[in-house]
Amino acid sequence: MKNTKIFYNKKNALRDPILIVGLPGIGTVGSLVGEHLRNELKAKKFATLYSPHFLHQAIMLKNGGVRLVSNRFYVFENKKTGRSILILVGDMQSGSPEGQYEINDKVVRFFKSLGGRTIYTIGGYNIGNQYVHHPRVFGVATDKETRLQLSKHGIIFGKAAGAIWGSAGLIIAFSKRYKMHGACIMGETGMLEVDANAAKAVLEVLKGVLNLDVNLDNIDKIKNETEKLLKELEGAAAGNTDPSQASGGNGGKQHLSYIR
């Protein structure tokens, strides 16, 4: 097995599909969004991607079964728009440049072969060591038309800077080359390894972009649990530290970073 391969689980005909890429990354925002959509929309498994550039791991299943690590495409038919939505989620991204270029190029070409013209990748936009209570949603996109359209739903363009690592960036860069419309949609995040608040902000925007009904209760639950935990830790930090330091507001933050 020398190359990345995609196998169909169930080959449905798709209608002008949109691809949403929700893979592991900064603040786990991509995975949270992708898995939430998959669950809430009861999307069906469509295809599975395996790669020799993922880690050499097999995952043990609850039923005593086993499967290779993978990325997986799920499909949902959006009756409100008549378009198919493909959701790409997975266990991991490749750790090497060569793996990333191969896999992401494969994903974009596979989606193009299905007649796809629109790709949104989801990620986190890291602003440093703080909890973001009211996360903004930033975007970059392949073309002006896409930027204008997404702006209407509250996605902020031209304010994010720097590099996007991995699939969230490469898939959009490749979609441009293959003459598709692509955007990377990023929830503002900081400190947290798993930031449900940033994911919720992206989901709220996506509902509009995709014209989708999605219940957000489950992501809200994770968000609330995280925030409760953060408050407890802030309280503990304030109690444990010298008042002169606590008043500076830094004592608590240092403790919070242990959550990572």
Next chain:
Amino acid sequence: MKNTKIFYNKKNALRDPILIVGLPGIGTVGSLVGEHLRNELKAKKFATLYSPHFLHQAIMLKNGGVRLVSNRFYVFENKKTGRSILILVGDMQSGSPEGQYEINDKVVRFFKSLGGRTIYTIGGYNIGNQYVHHPRVFGVATDKETRLQLSKHGIIFGKAAGAIWGSAGLIIAFSKRYKMHGACIMGETGMLEVDANAAKAVLEVLKGVLNLDVNLDNIDKIKNETEKLLKELEGAAAGNTDPSQASGGNGGKQHLSYIR
């Protein structure tokens, strides 16, 4: 030499062969089981696998000779069942994902080309920093039929979770793809680099699974030596440390970890 290659040492006809994979890994359980079977069954060398994804090492031999690092297939004819048993042992596994995918895919396709339909990989299941006196044997398998059959011999399914690294996991994942029956059989282990007790537990189960007579005296000897050493270290630890700590049972454990 750009690809993994398998050379026959002696090309026997095999009868409905079963492959046992006993390679280096957690607690050295795979290697202990594989090498024990090879020795006790006086299995004959059947084929040798070389790979540019192993380390760039040659092994010096006692007779002044030298050989490339390798994995090796040995064959034994089980007269009680009329089936051939192939045992795969070796110096190492590949350290890279690309190497692991290539080698393990090669192993499974090679075994399929020999008419093989059943593969058991052997590994350790790490439960953390403690010596496991009565190790359980956990399993994951490609299909329900295999799980049912192995359960009868005391292998526990559905209780192990997480990822299996390397050949023990990938070979089973690949055997599923090639429509073979595969299971990874794992001896419960902790603390030790070389855990003969976990290996013994697996061997006892394997005797039943394979319907094999195998003498376990040699593995018992390693197990007893290890346990004697552990007791001495525990005694030394109890003597050296503050009684209030020793009674907590932790003083000994810290010392034991030096065995690793």
Next chain:
Amino acid sequence: MKNTKIFYNKKNALRDPILIVGLPGIGTVGSLVGEHLRNELKAKKFATLYSPHFLHQAIMLKNGGVRLVSNRFYVFENKKTGRSILILVGDMQSGSPEGQYEINDKVVRFFKSLGGRTIYTIGGYNIGNQYVHHPRVFGVATDKETRLQLSKHGIIFGKAAGAIWGSAGLIIAFSKRYKMHGACIMGETGMLEVDANAAKAVLEVLKGVLNLDVNLDNIDKIKNETEKLLKELEGAAAGNTDPSQASGGNGGKQHLSYIR
């Protein structure tokens, strides 16, 4: 995407082109020189090189767009000599030997296919932990003729020793194999991550070599700002440290290294 690729942005006919390679490296001298020439000469984008051996990153643009990391060729027609000048600049070099050999071989063959016969790569020559006020410009070249010609412009041959890492070295080594004239031109540098003074020294020499009018005000500005900052830090260091140490001249230097 398994291989390094070069796409034309605008395929001009070139006249006996000279290639200047100004990529990231020691003291950022290559990039400073390349980007300065590109800006001052208002060179036009000619071709873009992408590689799976660069990092897996996409760059966010000010206008809300996005692009893959790349190296880029710009072209300028030098009316004084009638020769085209190609300038290669970029976000990064590959981090692996395999990537470096592939990319640099590709660059040289691409340039040869354009009728090119002369390549100058730009780099820094590190002489250790000190600021170089009057940097010399060292060179190595493929052939005696090139060495003689460049010597006339003040480039010093036969005094630099050691290894040249990456594109600055490999492109010249490959140009020799493809029977082209090549030289690596290196500005003497030390301590600094970004050494505009070393870049200025190279630019002054290059003006002569290429028979080019280039305004150096912008590079001078960076140089002056750096030197002002260095002086402030030296002053601070002298004030903060024990006089017996400060007189040894080392206190200041240690502080300066923070600029890196």
Next chain:
Amino acid sequence: MKNTKIFYNKKNALRDPILIVGLPGIGTVGSLVGEHLRNELKAKKFATLYSPHFLHQAIMLKNGGVRLVSNRFYVFENKKTGRSILILVGDMQSGSPEGQYEINDKVVRFFKSLGGRTIYTIGGYNIGNQYVHHPRVFGVATDKETRLQLSKHGIIFGKAAGAIWGSAGLIIAFSKRYKMHGACIMGETGMLEVDANAAKAVLEVLKGVLNLDVNLDNIDKIKNETEKLLKELEGAAAGNTDPSQASGGNGGKQHLSYIR
């Protein structure tokens, strides 16, 4: 440039050639032996090996020229035996398993294509942190005949154990596969990064094996300088340390390790 390549510098006809491989490695024994033979025998450059698995470096030459890192074959006609001797020396070995397998396989096949049947690789055999005053010369070989023949010249077989890393081991392992006679000849060494004494021991044995006249004055000079330095350091260590420690002989050794 995706593959290792060998270019002829001067394609001589060879007479039943013997290949001596003297590349960088433990104690620099291989390089010292290879370069000493090349210099003393005034061997002529025969072929050059380049590889994308070496480091991405170009070497600056004293004359202002530049060359890619490489391994180089030199040829000498041994009039006493009528056989050609090829000596392989070089700047480095590859750092990756994949590179090592490709390069060493290429070397052996290249040598076989020249009609070669006998290969001796040179290395150091590390016995730990001590200076070896009277180094033994150990060997491993592909076949009994070679072992017997080399034993007559004082090379010790069957006493060395463990793994041989890199070219010294792989070339011999590959020569076995290609049905050639091969041996790895190792000088006993310890502590030193550059051990001329171990190299001298190998050279003395090689003179007999190859039936060669080689002057050893130059290697003797390096050996004597090293030993003088070691004595000075031992003296310094004895003076600086507590007498009770110095008498234990360890104080000096610790200091000597700085030479590395």
